[in-house]
Amino acid sequence: MAVVAVAALALGACGGGAEKAESKPAASAGGAGKSADFPVTVEHKYGSTTIEAEPKTVVTLGLSDQDAVLALGVKPVGAVDWFKEQPYGKWPWTKDKWGSTKPQIVGERDEFNIEKIVALKPDLVIAQYSGMKKEQYDTLSQFTKVVAQPKGVPDYGAAWQVMTRQIGKSLGKSTETEELITDVSARFKAVRDKHPEFAQKTLAVADSFEAGKYSGFTKTDPKSIFFSELGFKLKPELDTLAKPGWNVAELSAEKLNVLDADRLVWVTSSSEANDRIKAEPLYKSLKVHKEKRDLFVPYQDPDVGAAFSFNTVLSIPYAIDQIEPLLTAIK
Secondary structure (H helix, E strand, O other): OHHHHHHHHHHOOOOOOOOOOOOOOOOOOOOOOOOOOOOEEEEEOOEEEEEOOOOOOEEEOOOOHHHHHHHOOOOOOEEEEOOOOOHHHOOOOOHHHHOOOOOEEEEEOOEEOHHHHHHOOOOEEEOOOOOOOHHHHHHHHOOOOEEOOOOOOOOOOOOHHHHHHHHHHHOOOHHHHHHHHHHHHHHHHHHHHHOHHHHHOEEEEEEEEEOOEEEEEOOOOHHHHHHHHOOOEEOHHHHHHOOOOOOEEEEEHHHHHHHOOOEEEEEEOOHHHHHHHHOOHHHHHOHHHHOOOEEEEEOOOOOHHHHHHHOOOOHHHHHHHHHHHHHHOOO
16 A cells, blocks of 8 residues: 555665766657756756756656656656556546556566666656665666655655656756646645634544554655645644654554544545544544544545645645545534
8 A cells, every 4th residue: 555655665765876878869758848948957865967858758766756747748658656556656636647658667666677667768767756775876877867856855755846846857847847836836725715724723644554553644744744735733743753764653552642633634445444443442532533533534446545645746636626525524
């Protein structure tokens, strides 16, 4: 499950590896629309990368990177799998963008198949929402241009705006990128304006895939960021309890009281998981549960949890449409 990935992949984490190959005019990735002047130089965790010409063949290695690339009119020829739940990220908010295109799967999470990537002859590899290691970056940089994850923040800890701008600049589409960010930011603002009461509420996001083990997400996790931009206040205790560099606080059943907030959003995989959580003795005593202010959101079917777990320029509008009525139904 992708929600598990957020916790498990937060373990990742400077120099600048030099790319040795020139950009290659390989098969079209489906790019369209305006094109900025090149070259462009993009700074990242492992230095900086200069892209001399508009990329035509793009591979994405971040778990959600394909969303921003698709939003900018480019179809990646290669992408990674997020626990095989939706091959190459073909979620409802991207289906129209992908169309009949099926990119090559070139890895799962941060386990990249270098041979498959090289065989696609990309002129750009993007790895933003990823835990790409320096060795992987150096190896790929011998064959193509690589834009690694943003610098100055933990892996999987950059804001969606930052990653979108990195991707947009890499594709030479900074103007279109700012338009996308402005539109999505306006969607968040519209909710905050419509529901000023959200600003007076604390909220926590959690999951549990095993009895007795629970996860509460910190302020750097995409799910928490999503609800923060809707206007809610996050619980700082979760940041304190998380290990350094992690975007999740691991909680035993005895520590579930830290999740007692004005609103508690569970991202779950099944009704069985919901029942198990509700049956936990300490959980039964929490005010948020007794007063029915907890919300159990499915990850898939419908894909509400997945949408705000991705928290991208494509998934955010979908997530807002799905979650707003669920939040406002809680009194």
